Amino acid sequence: MSSYVDEDVALPNSVLGKAQLLLAAFESGAVRLRLSELSRRSGVPKASAYRLAQELAQWGLLDRHEETYQLGMRLFQLGQRVPASAVLRSVARPLLTDLFARTRATIHLAVLDGTHVLFLEKIAGEASVHTHSHVGGRLPASCTATGKLLLALAPDGQQNAALLAHGAGLPGLTDRSVRSEDTLKRQLIAVQRQRFAHEVGEVRAGYASLAVPVPDPDGTVRAALSATAPVSEVSVERLLPLLRMTAAGVTRGLADQAAPPVR
Incomplete structure (x- = not known):
């Protein structure tokens, strides 16, 4: 499966842009992703993906389960509004x-x-x-x-x-x-x-x-x-x-x- 980011599209420089790519990595229907797969699908380097995933988890936008991440309940709550x-x-x-x-x-x-x-x-x-x-x-x-x-x-x-x-x-x-x-x-x-x-x-x-x-x-x-x-x-x-x-x-x-x- 290809990554979410096209090869000829530059990776966003902003933190917000990279966070959006991490969340969009789940659009293919994946429920849980390991950090390596989250990085590959989003195009965000693994070190940056790890830091951002930790922050997104603190905000409730991602949930961490052992070695995997999934979309957080906070996203669902916001989506309902x-x-x-x-x-x-x-x-x-x-x-x-x-x-x-x-x-x-x-x-x-x-x-x-x-x-x-x-x-x-x-x-x-x-x-x-x-x-x-x-x-x-x-x-x-x-x-x-x-x-x-x-x-x-x-x-x-x-x-x-x-x-x-x-x-x-x-x-x-x-x-x-x-x-x-x-x-x-x-x-x-x-x-x-x-x-x-x-x-x-x-x-x-x-x-x-x-x-x-x-x-x-x-x-x-x-x-x-x-x-x-x-x-x-x-x-x-x-x-x-x-x-x-x-x-x-x-x-x-x-x-x-x-x-x-x-x-």
């Missing part, structure tokens, strides 16, 4: 839970984070756990239904798609993941027209996902809602109306939250 995601999650979660109860599919709420999707929420039963995703985790936008949808509807989506393909090409999670920039662009045009995205086997073999936009009350699309299940259980005709109904409910809930209180 980010206004945009906190309101969106609080409004969406009951509706996502109802959608899971009706479909028994794994339900995701995601936003675009550069060339990746960031999962804000996940509702899944024991039998339908989608192992590649977790709350706070990221996946390449080109592979996921939520990512394709958000790329298609974002003003700079085509630019982000080009960035994804820069260098070694589009990242692939399975042999069905789209690997051609031209193919991805054609898919995004279709998604933009139909306002839903459907991927089959691109993230996990044997599984498919269907995603729809979750507009803000002003119509801006900043999040996507998806259902993931074995391929045989993902019916566009059955799931699409349920997803769109749930997304509309989230939008109404956001509007209610933004409305001034009645005196």
Whole structure:
């Protein structure tokens, strides 16, 4: 696995920049990292990584367990206070839970984070756990239904798609993941027209996902809602109306939250 820092990008000189790289080393989904792996993934020299990791642990941003480090509870507490995601999650979660109860599919709420999707929420039963995703985790936008949808509807989506393909090409999670920039662009045009995205086997073999936009009350699309299940259980005709109904409910809930209180 490559380090978090690209080889042609200079290491930040500031302490804050290096601390950010240490925290970002966990973005690949690793739960615990030894100091040597933390240094390799972040690009921060081992001696500096050790000093900074000790300070981050004192602040509660990292936790140390014997010879390994993991993200600290303080990060979770602060993350819950980010206004945009906190309101969106609080409004969406009951509706996502109802959608899971009706479909028994794994339900995701995601936003675009550069060339990746960031999962804000996940509702899944024991039998339908989608192992590649977790709350706070990221996946390449080109592979996921939520990512394709958000790329298609974002003003700079085509630019982000080009960035994804820069260098070694589009990242692939399975042999069905789209690997051609031209193919991805054609898919995004279709998604933009139909306002839903459907991927089959691109993230996990044997599984498919269907995603729809979750507009803000002003119509801006900043999040996507998806259902993931074995391929045989993902019916566009059955799931699409349920997803769109749930997304509309989230939008109404956001509007209610933004409305001034009645005196």
